[in-house]
Amino acid sequence: MHQPEHLKNAGLKSTVPRLKVLSLFESGTERHMSAEDVYKLLLASGDDVGLATVYRVLTQFEQAGLLVRHYFEGGKSVFELNQGKHHDHIVCLQCGRVEEFYDAGIEARQEKIASDRGFSIRDHALHIYADCTKKQCPHKV
Amino acid sequence: MHQPEHLKNAGLKSTVPRLKVLSLFESGTERHMSAEDVYKLLLASGDDVGLATVYRVLTQFEQAGLLVRHYFEGGKSVFELNQGKHHDHIVCLQCGRVEEFYDAGIEARQEKIASDRGFSIRDHALHIYADCTKKQCPHKV
DNA sequence: ATGCAAATGATAATCGTTCTCATTTGCGAT
DNA sequence: ATCGCAAATGAGAACGATTATCATTTGCAT
Incomplete structure (x- = not known):
């Protein structure tokens, strides 16, 4: 388990919601997820984080370089793990x-x-x- | 003045708001405009069309192929005259x-x-x- | 264990856009 | 010209995605 290191390196203290969001992305279930997707998947797996927190955490992860945000058509933005290589x-x-x-x-x-x-x-x-x-x-x- | 033909060809009856929006794009003042941009420019020039109408007309023009819509980052969509050639x-x-x-x-x-x-x-x-x-x-x- | 800054979550607020619906308008038929 | 009516408009409500507010909770250094 190395998520806490990721967060630490990003200058973010490791909290329950942040770890859950990060491990959801690292689980590989879905590579591209909107805030809503993340929120619903977490709820479905019994973890309840607030929607506002999901939005905050996604933005922080983007700024920290852990996630990349994409603006596809349709308005909502979609995130994916940043794996260094652009595509x-x-x-x-x-x-x-x-x-x-x-x-x-x-x-x-x-x-x-x-x-x-x-x-x-x-x-x-x-x-x-x-x-x-x-x-x-x-x-x- | 050939705007009415454009509208006719597109199967849209030529109304005051539609002509104003179309000629704003054809005036070349701004090539890329959001709904808000169009709305404000029309108000500024004394023509008052409703914001809802601007949105409706832009969407109709897009469907009719008169305008092209772009989704740039930042959420709002931007329109430009369709000049046939993709870019x-x-x-x-x-x-x-x-x-x-x-x-x-x-x-x-x-x-x-x-x-x-x-x-x-x-x-x-x-x-x-x-x-x-x-x-x-x-x-x- | 303790304290406190930082993070959370419920909710309100915001922004761009679409919907609703009563009123107005373009335009073909008279 | 003018009548009639479907189509279009405009004001405002509604909506979906996102952000801000703020009282409560939590991570973590002491």
Whole structure:
């Protein structure tokens, strides 16, 4: 069990709600979760943390670099464990499933485009919205 | 004056609020505007349309293909005239300025990535968030 | 064990957006 | 022109996601 170290390293004291949220992400049950998702999953497993706390903790984890926040279409933001390596996303419009990808060529071209125009990139988001043509895509997640 | 034709072609009857919103976009004052931006600019120029109407009209124009909607970070959506040619965006984090770009190589790679994984692209959004290094970037727009 | 700053949770508040519904308007038929 | 009515509007309520408030609880250094 190394979660407390993660929190300590991030300058956050290890409290019950923070440990629960972190281990939910580390459990790998769902890689991409909204605040609502986290809240409901915790409730379902008998741990009751307040919704406000979930929001606070997610934001703190994002600032601490433990989680990455994504703004997908539809308004609500989604979080995932920060595993160091940047990647982009394909979101299935049918089932909401999120798949990750990385393409060095795309990354390189973005850098060139930005610098050609006098910008220095701080962040970027490439979201592909698509229909997955596989049959394991029946329902909304 | 050809706005009424645009509306007619889109199957929308030409009403005062719709014409005002459309000509605001066509005036080129601001290329990218949120509902709030449109509402305030119209009020400022003496035309008072209701906020609800602005939202409705923007959504209708999007559905009719007259406008394109973008979901940038920060939650609120932003609209721009649909000029047929797809492009992506660089958003300056300092001044909020939005610059457009198109890169055939990036487009092609996206297609390949998606089809390799069994997805068919319906839409995509590539947003680069950056600092523009030029001096004409003093303030928040 | 003790104290206190930091964290929590219930609730109110906020923000962008959509809905409701009574009133107004565009426009085809007269 | 003008009548009639479906469609559109506007004011305000409602809504969903998120943030702020604040009294109570908790982690943890002493």
